[in-house]
Amino acid sequence: MTASITRCWQNVLSLLLLLAACLLPLAAQATEGITALRARAEVEEHALAISTRYQIVLPNALQDAVQQGIPLTFRLTFELTHPRSSAYWLRFKHFFEPTASINFKLMYYRLTNRYRVAIGSLANNYNSLSEAVAAVGSIAGWRVLDVSDWDESDRRLLRGRVQLELDIGQLPRPFQLNALGTSDWSLESAWTPVTVEGGS
CATH class of the missing domain: 1.20.5 (Single alpha-helices involved in coiled-coils or other helix-helix interfaces)
Structure with missing residues (x-):
């Protein structure tokens, strides 16, 4: 028994x-993937400013690509979700797009054994891939919309959302074709809502 x-x-x-x-x-x-850790909006000096931070875990295929010197471009997109009425927009003097985007380029330099993350002409160097990846999608005070003509009540109506994704269209051509056939190269966060925290 x-x-x-x-x-x-x-x-x-x-x-x-x-x-x-x-x-x-x-x-x-x-x-593996991209998760939003912080996403907030506030009015700074008559502009809607976005601050974000993400956690990115690269699949092995993307880590290998970076180590081979292939630059990865991530696109951070802000989209205005409220108000969306076209009649509402006619109240304002200046036309503006309801979306804005900014690119983060992640690169590895084998000669110096360092990583670089560039946002436009600004760039920072990092000693490890994990440090560099942590900087991708992290931004504070990114001005996406001029609200100087908006009164306080209009500013409080603002709602939006943000998303960070790997821009496959920025990869070298052979890697673009490879990316179409595998999910390892399809990397994007969910859309994260942001609301205005304060006005000035």
């Missing part, structure tokens, strides 16, 4: 270990 119970527990333990071994790769895959 005792031997039978021991054998049964051994079978249950074996099944649990087998299940854990099967689920570990799935858990590792689930952590």
